[in-house]
Amino acid sequence: MQFLIYIIVYPFLWSISRLPFKLLYLVSDGLYILLYHIVGYRKKVVSNNLKLVFPNKADKEIATIRKKFYKHLCDMFLEMAKTMSISDKELKKRFKITNPEEFKRLESLNKSIILIFGHYASWEWSIVLQNYINFKGLAVYKKLANPHFDKLIRDIRSKFNTTLISTKEIINIINQNESEGIKSITGFLSDQSPKLTKEVYWSKFMGINTPCFTGAERLAKKLDLSTAYLKVNKVKRGFYEAEIITLAEDSNKYKNYELTDMFLKEVEKQIHEAPEYYFWTHKRWKHKTNESV
Template identity: 80%
Template sequence: MQFLVYIVVYPLLWCISKLPFKLLYLLSDGLFFLLYYIIGYRKTVVTNNLKLVFPNKSESEITTIRKKFYKHLCDMFLEMAKTMSISEKELKKRFLIINPEEFKRLEALNKSIILIFGHYASWEWAIIVQQYINFKGFAVYKKLANKYFDKLVRDIRTKFKTDLISTKETINIITSTEAKGVKSITGFLSDQSPRVSKEVYWGKFMGIDVPCFTGAERLAKKLDFSTAYLKITKIKRGFYQAEIITLAENSREYPDYKLTDLFLTEVEKQIHEAPEYYFWTHKRWKHKDKKPN
């Protein structure tokens, strides 16, 4: 069944990837109408999330943000498909690193780098980062249940020489790479919700207590890596820019969870600036009432 779904969907994705951008965004407009007005995909989740983090906004303001978000969501979904065939030259033009010299400065410290970013703007196109740095590149991801689509995702995300590693492989692969004397840069998407347990760290995100992933911070502190945040901004339709913001050159010097808090603060700043580009369909605040007293 998995293969059947794959062979039906894959040709469609490939055809979409070959569309010129003007046609791609016309298709996105149609997809927006279908997803927002007809299907109503996760509209309740999105609305509840927006009302929760923006309690002072009016109904009309929430509706405006919600519509803009769904338009961006459709753009991003089709841009992901476009990545299957996009060239390095084209992607560099559409996803601009505005301070690549910061990567060079961090490399000069002779420490591996943990690069944290959130589900904001276009995290998928961040795969081009590897072209701006000499360190070995890794990106941490969660394996898909469908093994054929999992391979497709791996193929797409590794086309510019970044190795994809699953969450379960991360510690062993990064540790062994470091033991061999190979410096690396590892990308983590760290703003979603982990399972609640007694050991989980609770931080503030958009003013609300939430459990937080701390794997990136723990790895940086354990191996004494530098830690940086990739601030991705949407400039206009189909064009993004990214800024490398160093959070810590010496991660071990920071108290536990400080780097996680600094990361969440950076994501919050972006959400306040342009909330429509955050990934509101995720149930990020679903555990907000489960924090132990």
């Protein structure tokens, strides 16, 4: 059944990836009408999230943000498909690093780097980063249940020389690389909701007390790595810019969870600047306390 789903969906994705960008975004406009106005995909989740973190915004303003978000969501979904066939040259034109010299400076410290992302603007096209770094690019991801789509994702990423690794593989792979003299930059998406356990760390995110992922920080401390945040902004439709913000050259010098809080504050600033580019369909605040600020 999984293979059947794959062979049905794959030709559609490939066809989408071959469209010129002008036509791609026309398709995106149609998809927006379908998802937002007809299907109402996760509309209640998005509305509840927006009302929760922006309690002082009027319903009209919430509705405006919601519509802009769905338009961006459809763009991003089709941009992900476009990655299957996009050229390295085209991707570099559409996803630019504004301060590549900061990567060079961090690499000059001769320490591997943890690069933390938020689900903001475009994280998929960050695979272009390998063009700006000398270190080996690694990206932590959650394996897909369908092995055929999982392989497809790995193949797409490897086309741009980024290696996908699961959370169970991280420490062994980084340690092996270090023993071979290979320095790496490992990307983490760290702003979503973890499984609720007694040991989970709770912090304020958008004013809501909620459990947070701390794996990136713990790894940086355990292996004595530098930590940075990739701030991605959407410049206009189909074009993004990213800035490397160094959080810690020596992660061990920071108190537990301090780097996690610094990262969350960076994501918060972006959300307040342009909330429509955050990933509102995820139930980020499904575990929360009544305590807020």
